[in-house]
Amino acid sequence: MDYLYKFKDGLTIVKDDMPLGDHCMHYSDDWESLLPFQVPGKMRKTKQLLNYNESVNIINRISYGVLSFFDEIPYSVPLDHIYMNGKLYFHTSKTGYKINGVGKQASYTVVEDCGINEEKTTHNHRSVYILGILEEVENKETKKDVLETLVHTLCPTQKVDITDQMIDNVNILELDIQYMIGKEHIR
Numbered sequence: 001m002d003y004l005y006k007f008k009d010g011l012t013i014v015k016d017d018m019p020l021g022d023h024c025m026h027y028s029d030d031w032e033s034l035l036p037f038q039v040p041g042k043m044r045k046t047k048q049l050l051n052y053n054e055s056v057n058i059i060n061r062i063s064y065g066v067l068s069f070f071d072e073i074p075y076s077v078p079l080d081h082i083y084m085n086g087k088l089y090f091h092t093s094k095t096g097y098k099i100n101g102v103g104k105q106a107s108y109t110v111v112e113d114c115g116i117n118e119e120k121t122t123h124n125h126r127s128v129y130i131l132g133i134l135e136e137v138e139n140k141e142t143k144k145d146v147l148e149t150l151v152h153t154l155c156p157t158q159k160v161d162i163t164d165q166m167i168d169n170v171n172i173l174e175l176d177i178q179y180m181i182g183k184e185h186i187r
Contacts, residue, residue, distance in 0.1 A: 013025055013026070013029075015027055015049055016028050035179070037105065037178060037179070039179050040129075048183040048184050048185060049182065049183060049184075050126065050128075050182030050183060050184055051182075052180070054126075054182055054184075055128045055180055056083065058110055058112050058126055058127075058182060059083045059088070059110055059128055062110050062111070062112050063153060064078055064079060064080050064081065065081060065108050065109050065110035065111070066078050066079075066108065067090065067098070067101070067106060067107075067134075068106060068107045069100075069105070069106040069107070069134060070104070071097075071100040071101065071104070075097060075098075075100070075101070077097075080150070080154060081110075082146065082149050084145070084149060086177060087132075087174050087175060087176050088108060088130065088174070088175040089146045089149075089150070089174055089175075090175070091146070091170055091171070091173075092170075092171045092172075092173055093170075094169070094170075094171050098173065099136075101134045101173075102134055103133070104133070105131060105133055105134075106131075106133070106134040106175060107129065107130060108129075108130045108132075109129050110128045111125055111126075112127070114186060117187055122185070123185075124185060124186045124187065125184075125186075126182065126183070127182065128180060128181070128182045129180070129181050129182075130175065130179065130180045131177075131178050131179040132175040132176045132178045132179070133176050133178070134173055134174070135173070135174045135175075135176065136171065136172070136173060137172040137173065137174050140164075140167050142172070143167045143172045144162050144167055146172050147162045147167065147170065148160075
């Protein structure tokens, strides 16, 4: 499947030069009015759009990004993440400012640095921008799965047995993806 975004209600947004299937709209169509939340403006250079699989590959290949939300002030923090079952997960402590984002809409940005092209005087990169609601994970099995996957992803040579104490002492945040857009700037 070569789709760009997939929303929970089944709406799929594809590049303008792609054929339409069931529940599909082109990127240039007015799909934003169908969403229950506001998204940033559309890209002007739609040739830079990445499809869904390309975007997920970047999220899986680049293990960190920047989580942002607004509480009393705008707040952004770089974090490691893992992508599982269509959601992003982050490990945090039980306290700290990140907890203020629980229950709020948050954004997360992952950037793959592809180097500088001095001849064209540009910085090549691929990026994925995500919007969703930030939630705290309470389920111990989910927390254990996230911790095991996180350790395996970030430190594949380490053998760590995730104990109940570890699960109890860590906080896992989940970003349920409502909107995702990927772009590629390569010259």
